[in-house]
Amino acid sequence: MTTIKVGVFGASGRVGKLLIEDLKNTQGMGLSSVYVRNSLDFAIDPSVLVTSDMHSFIGASDIIIDFSLPEACEALLEEAIKTPKPLVIGTTGLNTHQLNLLKQASELMPVLYATNMSLGVALLNKLVHQASAALEGFDIEIVEMHHRHKKDAPSGTALTLAESAANGRNLDLDKVRVSGRDGNIGERTKDEIAVMALRGGDIVGRHTVGFYNDGEFIELNHTATSRNTFSKGALRAGKWLSDKEPGLYSISDCLEL
Numbered sequence: 001m002t003t004i005k006v007g008v009f010g011a012s013g014r015v016g017k018l019l020i021e022d023l024k025n026t027q028g029m030g031l032s033s034v035y036v037r038n039s040l041d042f043a044i045d046p047s048v049l050v051t052s053d054m055h056s057f058i059g060a061s062d063i064i065i066d067f068s069l070p071e072a073c074e075a076l077l078e079e080a081i082k083t084p085k086p087l088v089i090g091t092t093g094l095n096t097h098q099l100n101l102l103k104q105a106s107e108l109m110p111v112l113y114a115t116n117m118s119l120g121v122a123l124l125n126k127l128v129h130q131a132s133a134a135l136e137g138f139d140i141e142i143v144e145m146h147h148r149h150k151k152d153a154p155s156g157t158a159l160t161l162a163e164s165a166a167n168g169r170n171l172d173l174d175k176v177r178v179s180g181r182d183g184n185i186g187e188r189t190k191d192e193i194a195v196m197a198l199r200g201g202d203i204v205g206r207h208t209v210g211f212y213n214d215g216e217f218i219e220l221n222h223t224a225t226s227r228n229t230f231s232k233g234a235l236r237a238g239k240w241l242s243d244k245e246p247g248l249y250s251i252s253d254c255l256e257l
Protein backbone atom coordinates (compact mmCIF):
# COMPACT_ATOMS: atom_id res chain seq x y z
CA MET A 1 0.00 0.00 0.00
CA THR A 2 1.36 3.49 -0.86
CA THR A 3 1.64 5.96 1.98
CA ILE A 4 -0.17 9.29 1.54
CA LYS A 5 2.28 12.10 2.30
CA VAL A 6 0.58 14.67 4.53
CA GLY A 7 1.52 18.33 4.92
CA VAL A 8 0.30 20.03 8.12
CA PHE A 9 -0.45 23.76 8.01
CA GLY A 10 -0.82 25.28 11.49
CA ALA A 11 1.57 22.66 12.88
CA SER A 12 2.38 24.55 16.09
CA GLY A 13 -1.29 25.00 16.98
CA ARG A 14 -3.56 23.05 19.31
CA VAL A 15 -5.01 20.90 16.52
CA GLY A 16 -1.87 20.90 14.35
CA LYS A 17 0.19 19.28 17.12
CA LEU A 18 -2.41 16.53 17.54
CA LEU A 19 -2.44 15.88 13.78
CA ILE A 20 1.31 15.29 13.94
CA GLU A 21 0.90 12.89 16.90
CA ASP A 22 -2.08 11.04 15.40
CA LEU A 23 -0.29 10.60 12.08
CA LYS A 24 2.25 8.38 13.85
CA ASN A 25 -0.52 5.83 14.41
CA THR A 26 -2.44 6.25 11.15
CA GLN A 27 -2.09 3.47 8.62
CA GLY A 28 -1.50 4.53 5.03
CA MET A 29 -0.58 8.12 5.90
CA GLY A 30 2.64 9.78 7.03
CA LEU A 31 3.82 13.28 7.86
CA SER A 32 6.00 14.71 5.08
CA SER A 33 6.02 18.49 5.60
CA VAL A 34 5.02 21.16 8.09
CA TYR A 35 4.72 24.88 7.50
CA VAL A 36 6.08 27.08 10.29
CA ARG A 37 6.39 30.84 10.58
CA ASN A 38 9.03 30.59 13.28
CA SER A 39 10.44 27.41 14.79
CA LEU A 40 8.68 24.40 16.30
CA ASP A 41 8.85 24.00 20.08
CA PHE A 42 8.83 20.18 19.84
CA ALA A 43 11.00 17.56 18.16
CA ILE A 44 10.03 16.19 14.79
CA ASP A 45 11.34 13.30 12.69
CA PRO A 46 14.33 14.61 10.66
CA SER A 47 12.83 13.16 7.44
CA VAL A 48 9.99 15.73 7.66
CA LEU A 49 10.42 18.99 5.76
CA VAL A 50 9.99 21.90 8.19
CA THR A 51 9.77 25.08 6.16
CA SER A 52 8.45 28.63 5.99
CA ASP A 53 8.42 28.44 2.20
CA MET A 54 4.84 27.74 1.15
CA HIS A 55 5.77 26.45 -2.31
CA SER A 56 8.21 23.81 -0.96
CA PHE A 57 5.72 22.91 1.80
CA ILE A 58 2.97 22.11 -0.71
CA GLY A 59 5.35 20.44 -3.14
CA ALA A 60 6.56 17.94 -0.53
CA SER A 61 3.10 16.49 0.21
CA ASP A 62 0.27 14.57 -1.49
CA ILE A 63 -2.41 16.29 0.60
CA ILE A 64 -2.50 19.33 2.90
CA ILE A 65 -4.45 19.63 6.15
CA ASP A 66 -5.04 23.15 7.46
CA PHE A 67 -6.00 24.24 10.98
CA SER A 68 -4.67 27.78 11.21
CA LEU A 69 -6.18 31.27 11.11
CA PRO A 70 -8.22 32.90 8.31
CA GLU A 71 -5.39 35.09 6.96
CA ALA A 72 -3.01 32.11 6.98
CA CYS A 73 -5.58 29.92 5.25
CA GLU A 74 -5.99 32.65 2.63
CA ALA A 75 -2.25 32.60 1.88
CA LEU A 76 -2.35 28.79 1.64
CA LEU A 77 -5.27 28.89 -0.81
CA GLU A 78 -3.49 31.49 -2.97
CA GLU A 79 -0.41 29.28 -3.22
CA ALA A 80 -2.42 26.08 -3.76
CA ILE A 81 -4.17 27.70 -6.71
CA LYS A 82 -0.71 27.88 -8.33
CA THR A 83 0.27 24.32 -7.25
CA PRO A 84 -2.96 22.31 -6.81
CA LYS A 85 -3.08 19.59 -4.11
CA PRO A 86 -6.03 18.00 -2.25
CA LEU A 87 -6.85 20.30 0.68
CA VAL A 88 -8.64 19.58 3.95
CA ILE A 89 -9.57 22.95 5.47
CA GLY A 90 -10.65 23.10 9.11
CA THR A 91 -9.98 26.78 9.77
CA THR A 92 -13.08 28.73 10.81
CA GLY A 93 -13.95 32.42 10.71
CA LEU A 94 -13.28 32.73 6.95
CA ASN A 95 -14.64 35.93 5.39
CA THR A 96 -16.49 36.18 2.07
CA HIS A 97 -13.30 36.74 0.08
CA GLN A 98 -11.62 33.74 1.69
CA LEU A 99 -14.66 31.53 1.08
CA ASN A 100 -14.69 32.61 -2.57
CA LEU A 101 -11.00 31.75 -2.82
CA LEU A 102 -11.79 28.33 -1.38
CA LYS A 103 -14.47 27.81 -4.05
CA GLN A 104 -12.03 28.96 -6.74
CA ALA A 105 -9.42 26.49 -5.46
CA SER A 106 -11.97 23.67 -5.56
CA GLU A 107 -12.27 24.09 -9.33
CA LEU A 108 -8.64 23.04 -9.62
CA MET A 109 -8.25 20.49 -6.79
CA PRO A 110 -10.42 18.51 -4.37
CA VAL A 111 -11.16 20.65 -1.29
CA LEU A 112 -12.97 19.38 1.80
CA TYR A 113 -14.11 22.23 4.00
CA ALA A 114 -15.67 21.43 7.36
CA THR A 115 -16.19 23.77 10.28
CA ASN A 116 -16.30 20.65 12.45
CA MET A 117 -14.59 17.35 11.59
CA SER A 118 -16.56 15.22 14.08
CA LEU A 119 -19.04 12.53 13.13
CA GLY A 120 -21.37 13.73 15.89
CA VAL A 121 -21.67 17.27 14.54
CA ALA A 122 -22.12 16.00 10.97
CA LEU A 123 -25.13 14.02 12.21
CA LEU A 124 -26.32 16.93 14.36
CA ASN A 125 -26.55 19.11 11.24
CA LYS A 126 -28.87 16.55 9.63
CA LEU A 127 -31.02 16.36 12.78
CA VAL A 128 -31.21 20.15 13.06
CA HIS A 129 -32.35 20.45 9.45
CA GLN A 130 -35.03 17.83 10.06
CA ALA A 131 -36.19 19.31 13.38
CA SER A 132 -36.29 22.83 11.98
CA ALA A 133 -38.60 21.74 9.16
CA ALA A 134 -40.79 19.54 11.36
CA LEU A 135 -41.15 21.84 14.39
CA GLU A 136 -43.00 24.67 12.71
CA GLY A 137 -43.50 27.64 15.01
CA PHE A 138 -40.79 26.59 17.49
CA ASP A 139 -38.24 29.34 18.24
CA ILE A 140 -34.67 28.34 17.33
CA GLU A 141 -31.78 29.45 19.54
CA ILE A 142 -28.16 28.26 19.31
CA VAL A 143 -25.55 28.47 22.06
CA GLU A 144 -21.89 27.53 21.68
CA MET A 145 -19.20 27.31 24.38
CA HIS A 146 -15.45 27.16 23.78
CA HIS A 147 -12.11 27.59 25.56
CA ARG A 148 -10.77 31.03 26.43
CA HIS A 149 -8.17 30.97 23.59
CA LYS A 150 -10.65 30.78 20.73
CA LYS A 151 -10.42 33.86 18.52
CA ASP A 152 -13.47 33.73 16.22
CA ALA A 153 -17.08 34.05 17.37
CA PRO A 154 -19.53 32.60 16.92
CA SER A 155 -17.85 29.29 16.14
CA GLY A 156 -17.83 27.99 12.59
CA THR A 157 -19.83 25.00 13.79
CA ALA A 158 -22.55 27.21 15.30
CA LEU A 159 -22.85 29.13 12.02
CA THR A 160 -23.09 25.87 10.05
CA LEU A 161 -25.77 24.62 12.45
CA ALA A 162 -27.62 27.91 11.99
CA GLU A 163 -27.43 27.41 8.20
CA SER A 164 -28.91 23.92 8.61
CA ALA A 165 -31.72 25.34 10.75
CA ALA A 166 -32.42 28.17 8.30
CA ASN A 167 -32.35 25.81 5.30
CA GLY A 168 -34.89 23.56 7.04
CA ARG A 169 -37.33 26.49 6.88
CA ASN A 170 -36.20 28.00 3.55
CA LEU A 171 -34.94 31.09 5.37
CA ASP A 172 -31.94 33.23 4.42
CA LEU A 173 -29.66 33.08 7.49
CA ASP A 174 -28.17 36.51 6.76
CA LYS A 175 -31.66 37.99 7.15
CA VAL A 176 -32.72 36.14 10.31
CA ARG A 177 -29.53 35.72 12.37
CA VAL A 178 -29.34 37.56 15.70
CA SER A 179 -25.92 37.76 17.30
CA GLY A 180 -26.64 39.55 20.57
CA ARG A 181 -29.44 40.90 22.74
CA ASP A 182 -29.05 43.81 25.10
CA GLY A 183 -31.40 46.59 26.25
CA ASN A 184 -34.99 47.24 25.26
CA ILE A 185 -35.00 45.12 22.10
CA GLY A 186 -38.70 44.29 21.96
CA GLU A 187 -40.30 40.88 21.60
CA ARG A 188 -38.64 38.04 19.76
CA THR A 189 -39.64 37.84 16.09
CA LYS A 190 -40.97 34.60 14.62
CA ASP A 191 -38.16 33.73 12.23
CA GLU A 192 -35.09 34.97 14.06
CA ILE A 193 -32.32 32.48 14.84
CA ALA A 194 -30.01 33.61 17.61
CA VAL A 195 -26.42 32.34 17.71
CA MET A 196 -24.70 33.17 21.00
CA ALA A 197 -21.11 32.52 22.04
CA LEU A 198 -19.68 31.84 25.52
CA ARG A 199 -15.95 31.55 26.25
CA GLY A 200 -14.09 30.11 29.22
CA GLY A 201 -11.57 27.65 30.58
CA ASP A 202 -10.55 24.69 28.46
CA ILE A 203 -13.92 23.72 26.94
CA VAL A 204 -13.10 21.82 23.73
CA GLY A 205 -16.44 22.61 22.10
CA ARG A 206 -20.11 22.46 23.04
CA HIS A 207 -23.06 23.30 20.79
CA THR A 208 -26.72 23.35 21.72
CA VAL A 209 -29.52 23.94 19.24
CA GLY A 210 -32.81 24.55 21.03
CA PHE A 211 -36.33 24.46 19.60
CA TYR A 212 -38.68 26.24 22.00
CA ASN A 213 -42.47 26.36 21.95
CA ASP A 214 -45.27 27.03 24.42
CA GLY A 215 -45.53 23.96 26.64
CA GLU A 216 -42.44 22.10 25.41
CA PHE A 217 -38.93 22.41 24.09
CA ILE A 218 -36.26 20.20 22.57
CA GLU A 219 -32.51 20.77 22.86
CA LEU A 220 -30.05 18.95 20.64
CA ASN A 221 -26.57 19.04 22.09
CA HIS A 222 -23.10 17.95 21.02
CA THR A 223 -20.07 18.11 23.29
CA ALA A 224 -16.55 17.42 22.10
CA THR A 225 -14.59 16.07 25.07
CA SER A 226 -11.31 15.63 23.20
CA ARG A 227 -9.62 17.72 20.48
CA ASN A 228 -8.42 14.43 18.94
CA THR A 229 -11.97 14.08 17.63
CA PHE A 230 -11.08 16.87 15.19
CA SER A 231 -7.54 15.74 14.30
CA LYS A 232 -8.66 12.14 13.73
CA GLY A 233 -11.68 13.35 11.74
CA ALA A 234 -9.42 15.49 9.55
CA LEU A 235 -7.09 12.55 8.86
CA ARG A 236 -10.07 10.38 7.91
CA ALA A 237 -11.22 13.18 5.61
CA GLY A 238 -7.73 13.51 4.09
CA LYS A 239 -7.51 9.80 3.30
CA TRP A 240 -10.95 9.92 1.68
CA LEU A 241 -10.15 13.09 -0.31
CA SER A 242 -6.76 11.99 -1.64
CA ASP A 243 -8.08 10.30 -4.80
CA LYS A 244 -11.06 12.57 -5.50
CA GLU A 245 -11.62 14.78 -8.54
CA PRO A 246 -11.50 18.59 -8.12
CA GLY A 247 -14.60 19.86 -6.32
CA LEU A 248 -15.86 21.22 -3.03
CA TYR A 249 -16.66 18.41 -0.59
CA SER A 250 -18.26 18.38 2.85
CA ILE A 251 -17.67 16.15 5.83
CA SER A 252 -21.08 14.54 5.12
CA ASP A 253 -19.79 13.50 1.68
CA CYS A 254 -16.81 11.83 3.34
CA LEU A 255 -18.94 10.12 6.00
CA GLU A 256 -21.66 9.24 3.47
CA LEU A 257 -24.33 10.69 5.76
Ligand SMILES: NC(=O)C1=CN([C@@H]2O[C@H](COP(=O)(O)OP(=O)(O)OC[C@H]3O[C@@H](n4cnc5c(N)ncnc54)[C@H](OP(=O)(O)O)[C@@H]3O)[C@@H](O)[C@H]2O)C=CC1
Nearest residue numbers: 010012013014015037067068072090091092115116117230
Ligand atom coordinates in the same frame (compact mmCIF):
# COMPACT_ATOMS: atom_id res chain seq x y z
N1 LIG B 1 -12.96 22.20 11.71
C1 LIG B 1 -12.75 21.69 12.93
O1 LIG B 1 -13.14 20.55 13.26
C2 LIG B 1 -11.99 22.52 13.91
C3 LIG B 1 -11.58 23.76 13.56
N2 LIG B 1 -10.80 24.49 14.39
C4 LIG B 1 -10.32 25.74 13.86
O2 LIG B 1 -8.96 25.54 13.47
C5 LIG B 1 -8.25 26.76 13.63
C6 LIG B 1 -7.03 26.51 14.49
O3 LIG B 1 -7.42 26.18 15.79
P1 LIG B 1 -6.33 25.93 16.94
O4 LIG B 1 -5.41 24.82 16.55
O5 LIG B 1 -7.07 25.84 18.20
O6 LIG B 1 -5.55 27.33 16.88
P2 LIG B 1 -4.11 27.73 17.38
O7 LIG B 1 -4.15 29.20 17.63
O8 LIG B 1 -3.66 26.82 18.46
O9 LIG B 1 -3.17 27.44 16.10
C7 LIG B 1 -3.14 28.29 14.99
C8 LIG B 1 -2.02 27.85 14.08
O10 LIG B 1 -2.02 28.69 12.92
C9 LIG B 1 -0.72 29.23 12.73
N3 LIG B 1 -0.77 30.56 12.14
C10 LIG B 1 -1.37 31.65 12.64
N4 LIG B 1 -1.21 32.69 11.81
C11 LIG B 1 -0.47 32.25 10.78
C12 LIG B 1 0.03 32.83 9.60
N5 LIG B 1 -0.21 34.12 9.31
N6 LIG B 1 0.73 32.06 8.73
C13 LIG B 1 0.95 30.76 9.01
N7 LIG B 1 0.49 30.13 10.11
C14 LIG B 1 -0.20 30.88 10.99
C15 LIG B 1 -0.14 29.29 14.13
O11 LIG B 1 1.28 29.36 13.99
P3 LIG B 1 2.19 30.24 15.00
O12 LIG B 1 2.60 29.28 16.07
O13 LIG B 1 3.32 30.67 14.14
O14 LIG B 1 1.35 31.38 15.50
C16 LIG B 1 -0.63 27.98 14.70
O15 LIG B 1 0.18 26.92 14.27
C17 LIG B 1 -9.26 27.78 14.18
O16 LIG B 1 -9.82 28.47 13.11
C18 LIG B 1 -10.31 26.88 14.82
O17 LIG B 1 -11.55 27.50 14.92
C19 LIG B 1 -10.41 24.03 15.60
C20 LIG B 1 -10.82 22.80 16.02
C21 LIG B 1 -11.65 21.95 15.22
Ligand SMILES: O=C(O)C1=N[C@H](C(=O)O)C[C@H](O)C1
Nearest residue numbers: 092115116150155156157205
Ligand atom coordinates in the same frame (compact mmCIF):
# COMPACT_ATOMS: atom_id res chain seq x y z
O1 LIG C 1 -11.53 26.76 17.87
C1 LIG C 1 -11.92 25.65 18.29
O2 LIG C 1 -11.43 25.11 19.29
C2 LIG C 1 -12.99 24.98 17.55
N1 LIG C 1 -13.37 25.50 16.43
C3 LIG C 1 -14.33 24.97 15.53
C4 LIG C 1 -15.47 25.96 15.32
O3 LIG C 1 -15.23 27.16 15.27
O4 LIG C 1 -16.59 25.52 15.16
C5 LIG C 1 -14.75 23.58 15.85
C6 LIG C 1 -14.74 23.19 17.29
O5 LIG C 1 -15.93 23.53 17.88
C7 LIG C 1 -13.53 23.70 18.04
